[in-house]
Amino acid sequence: MTAPGTPASSGPGAAPRAAHPPTRSRTVFAAAHVVADPYADTGPDGPAALDWDATLAFRHHLWAQGLGVAEAMDTAQRGAGLDWTAAAELIRRTGAEARAAGGLLSCGAGTDQLPAHGATLDQVRAAYEEQLTVVEDAGARPVLLASRQLAAAATGPDDYQELYGHLLRQTARPAILHWLGPLFDPALTGYWGGTDPDAATATLLRIIAAHPDRVDGVKVSLLDADREVRLRRMLPPGVRCYTGDDFHYPELIAGDTHGHSDALLGIFDPLARRAADALRHLDTPGPRGAAAFRAALDPTVALSRHLFRAPTRHYRTGIVLLAWLAGHQSHFTMVGGLQSARSLPHLRRAHQLADALGLFPDPERAAARMRALLAVHGGQDG
Secondary structure (H helix, E strand, O other): OOOOOOOHHHOHHHOOOOOOOOOOOOOEEEEOOOOEOOOOOOOOOOOOOEOHHHHHHHHHHHHHOOOEEEEOOHHHOEOOOEOHHHHHHHHHHHHHHHHHHOOOEEEEEOOOOOOOOOOOHHHHHHHHHHHHHHHHHOOOEEEEOOOHHHHHHOOOHHHHHHHHHHHHHHOOOOEEEEEEOOOOOHHHOOOOOOOOHHHHHHHHHHHHHHOHHHEEEEEEEOOOHHHHHHHHHHOOOOOEEEEOOOOOHHHHHHOEOOEOOEEEEOOOOOOHHHHHHHHHHOOOOOHHHHHHHHHHHHHHHHHHHHHOOOOHHHHHHHHHHHHHHOOOOOOOOOHHHHHHOOOHHHHHHHHHHHHHOOOOOOHHHHHHHHHHHHHHOOOOOO
């Protein structure tokens, strides 16, 4: 494992450039998980310890498929074991790897260096600015992460408009705004200044309308396809809608006669090869390309809905399980011990669904690892 401070380019940075070009018709990011150091002497409340070689090698796997990497997002356990110190190092190292590989990179800038409660709006603003500096120094496109501290401190829509306007006026490149619904994080209930989703949409659109040249797009993770489509149709020209809907992504990416969603998705972490192959069908204009895309990606929705079922925030456990079963890492250990967040029947079903999709390069190894996991924890080994 790479020692802290070792330049990332000395290890995984030597990996080959993308084996497949990105799709021309969509901008797509896979939100990537992190690989814990299983031998680190740390506890659930201790600092995060990562296996840097395995973590960065997985980013090269995503770039090799022609996908962009969305770094330090909730899939990487932001706010769920990955502290800001580790996230900042992750952003810096992945930025170096992106430059070496020529890979597309966006990174989350939030406020998670602040205490969970009691932060003022000025402190929230300063925290965002600190993290934006790290992201922009890494050469990445910033994603302004939804902030638990802002949700707690804001008194209404005006506070969101003022704070986001301040941040957008100073970003070095257009940012992606992040709307993460309460299914993913209950602490974000009422984001944009109220619990009425129509009013929240109106606030978000006012922020974008005031700074259209500073907003690359909006990442929408509401698990509500109809609302995403309505929002998508109201965005100004040139502002993308990045679907974060892990329940309805094929139909949203395929789009309709009025437009389509781009994508920033956690489910594309385990689906990288399959998703990339499907997306290339969309480079063929017309119904034939869309039909081939849907035929390739629709069968994956059952797996995604299983991984993201309530409580949705624990989807990361299934993501990391599949990475281990697929051979991208040597163990099933997560930052903060979250490998225990899902039941054995849930994990076993995830293996069955992924195996039926042909996601494992070595199905026999995947099956053996699943049997070992079940046996160690007292489950059936068949």
